[in-house]
C-alpha cells in the first residue's frame with residue numbers, strides 16, 4: 001500500500017468521457033490498496049475562456065482580486081464533478097477547495113506562492129476511507145482572500161500537497177506518457193526516459209518542455225518528493241523524476257529541448273569603460289526584463305558589442321529601456337532579431353565527460369548552420385540558431401547523442417498546455 005497524490009491536468013478531465021475515465025482510474029488505484037489524494041485542474045480550456053470573458057467586460061487590466069475569484073471557479077467545477085462521478089460508480093469521495101484543504105499562500109494575486117499547508121481535513125477524510133479531491137491552482141491568504149498560483153499551478157499544488165502529507169509519490173497524469181528525450185512531434189524516434197533527475201527536469205521545464213511546471217519541480221527537489229509523469233489515457237509506465245536518475249547506458253545527454261521564445265538584442269559600439277554593462281542590465285532589471293544569454297564581443301577601437309536574449313514579448317520594452325539610456329551609456333546603435341531559437345542539450349552526465357559540447361557544435365556545423373550564441377551550465381549547453389533550421393538541428397543532435405530509438409514515440413491527445 002502506498003500513499004499517492006495523483007494530479008490530472010485540464011485536458012485529462014476535458015469532457016464527461018474523460019472525467020469518467022479519470023474517476024475509474026482513481027478508483028482502480030484506491031482499490032489496489034492505496035491511499036489516494038487527487039488534484040485536478042480546470043476542465044479543458046476553462047481558464048483561458050474565463051480570462052477571455054473578463055477581457056470582454058473590462059478595458060485594461062481587471063482587478064487582480066476579482067480575477068482570482070473568477071479563475072479559481074474553474075477548478076471547483078472539476079473537483080465537484082469528479083467527486084460525484086466517483087461516487088456514481090460506487091466509490092467514496094469528497095472534494096475540497098484549496099482553502100478547505102488548508103492551502104495557505106502569500107497575499108499576492110495571480111501568482112501566489114504557497115506558504116503553509118494544514119491538511120488536517122484531508123487526513124481525516126482519508127482515514128474515513130475517502131478518495132480526497134483537491135482543487136489545484138488555488139489557495140487562501142491568512143486574511144481569507146482567495147489566491148491563485150499562476151498559470152499551470154496545479155502541478156505545484158499536487159507536489160506541495162504530497163510533501164505536506166508525506167505521501168510516497170506524486171503522479172502527474174497528462175496527455176503524453178512520460179518525459180521524452182525531445183519533442184516527439186519533431187523527432188519521431190524520440191525515446192521515453194525511464195528516469196530523469198530533478199536538476200535535469202528543471203532545466204528541461206525551464207527550457208519550455210511544458211509537461212511539468214518548473215516551480216513544481218523545484219518543490220519536488222526541495223522536499224524530495226518522487227514524481228512520476230504518465231499518461232491518463234494509457235497504462236504505460238511513465239517517467240520517474242527523482243534526485244539521482246540512473247543514466248541509461250552510455251547516454252551523457254538525456255534530453256534536447258528548444259525554446260522559440262527568444263529575441264536577441266545587440267548593443268553596438270559600447271565605449272569600453274568600467275560600469276557600462278552594469279548600467280545596461282540594471283536598467284533592464286528595473287523593468288523586470290529577464291535576460292538569458294549574454295555575449296560580450298572583443299574591444300575594437302575602444303568600443304565593444306554586446307548581445308543578449310530576452311523573451312520575445314520583452315523585445316520592444318527592452319529597446320525602449322535601452323533607448324532611454326543611450327546617451328548615458330554612449331553606445332552607437334541598437335539592433336534586434338526575432339527569427340531565432342535556442343536549442344539545448346541537457347544531461348547530468350556532462351559534468352564528468354569531455355567533448356560533449358564539441359559534439360554539439362560539430363553536429364550543427366555539419367549542417368552548414370552557424371551558431372549565434374552559446375551558453376553553458378554544469379548540465380546544459382545551449383546554442384542560439386536560426387529558427388528556420390530548428391527541426392534539422394534537433395534531429396541531428398538527437399542522433400549525435402545516441403538518443404534515437406527504433407520505436408515510434410507515443411503522442412497523446414490534444415495538448416495539455418500551449
Ligand code: ASP
Pocket residue numbers: 009010041042047048074136137150151152153154155
Ligand atoms: N487551470 C490553471 C491553468 O490553466 C491551472 C493549471 O492548469 O494547472 O493555468
Ligand code: MG
Pocket residue numbers: 009010041042044047152
Ligand atoms: Mg489548465
